[in-house]
Amino acid sequence: MLRLSHEFIFFVFAILVAQTKAKQLDSHYYEQTCPHVERIIRDVVHKATLSDTKVPPRILRMFFHDCFVRGCDASVLLDSTDDNLAEKDGPPNISLRAYYVIDKAKAKLEKACPQTVSCADIIAIAARDVVNLAGGPYWNVLKGRKDGKTSRANETLDLPTPSFNATKLIKLFSKKGLGIKDLVTLSGAHTLGFSHCSSFKSRIHRFDDNFDMDPSMDIMFANTLKQKCASKHNRDNNNSGYYLDSTSSVFDNEYYKRLVARKGVLATDQALYNDYRTKFLVESYARYEALFFVEFAASMVKLGNLGVNDHHHGEVREKCRFVN
Known part of the structure; x- marks a missing residue:
């Protein structure tokens, strides 16, 4: 049995x-x-x-x-x-x-x-x-x-932290009842994102014993990030960083195109293209924006269903910053 x-x-x-x-x-x-x-x-x-x-x-x-x-x-x-x-x-x-x-x-x-x-x-x-x-x-x-x-x-x-690899991301999402497709699709929200230098500095400076910069990155793009974050002004400025997408004010599939071109800013982003379990989804969304839009909407609905409270376990707050 x-x-x-x-x-x-x-x-x-x-x-x-x-x-x-x-x-x-x-x-x-x-x-x-x-x-x-x-x-x-x-x-x-x-x-x-x-x-x-x-x-x-x-x-x-x-x-x-x-x-x-x-x-x-x-x-x-x-x-x-x-x-x-x-x-x-x-x-x-x-x-x-x-x-x-x-x-x-x-x-x-x-x-x-x-x-x-x-x-x-x-x-x-x-x-x-x-x-x-x-x-x-x-x-x-x-x-x-x-x-x-x-x-x-x-x-x-x-x-999830910016240093997570694909395996850690997949396991974390799975614990929430979200699949690999949800992981890759919801990551597309970074098409509107911005990251501070502190979140990706490990990729562009002393990456490991063999490489100063992450070898999975496009070399010219890696140098651009390094120059952006290298000056003393930027090192001391908590607001310095780089947009996760070249069309940062538009919700589109450019984020995925950049991953295919090895120009992902965060390690967690580029990991989606580097891993065989997620790579084909990144390539599909990079090629077909309409597909990404349909899947993103579906995953957002699924995300919105997590841990929903009913009237027995929650309330309608009068002010969002305080419980009633």
Whole structure:
């Protein structure tokens, strides 16, 4: 008789619970209670994007970082207290800084339909909007998430780091119920991204005992990055870095084209092209932008289903920075 390990049984149970919770979500969830919810959020996001070009990548990272830690429960928005350091103050989230966009959308929604729209749903809708406003796909966001009441900075250490190889990335995504296709597809969000020199300096300076720069990088591109980060001004400037895509304000498939050309900025990005398990997906998306758009929308919906709270385990916060 086949004997299943406790770990396997727990994994299957966790997936079934996640799927059950996901079924509670509905794209028409606020149709009666707050019919203008998407218009209100889109207006706030659009205005914020026009005044700050860093808003789109920060909102996208916010959605990913929120869902990946405790599930899509807006725990990333909670402020730290005297006795608890919250997720937003964890090292991976220090550079998000677009919380004010969610705060503004929430304030407008509280006037239009008080105590109705969760902060978790606002993040999910805002993430879709920054993609679409930048020329990317549009998808129907499933809604009905409830906001969590717990946020711990130490749990952000479970997020992927810029030094992860493909094996570590695949294992990490698998633990969340996300497959290899989701890994490669969601990484395409970096088409709107920017990276600080500190996140890729190990690739361009003293890479290992044999190479000063990562040999998987195009040599001319590696020299460009090295020059960009080499001056004393840039070494002392926390904002210095390089865009992850040559069309950084447009959501397109240029990110994948650059990986094929060995011009990925982060080690985690280039690893997707260097590994046989992910390479064919990178090449497919580099060739067919429409395919990337379809798959990205599907993976964003899947990501948005992680760890969804119902009304028994969450709440609708009046202000996104604090529990009620």
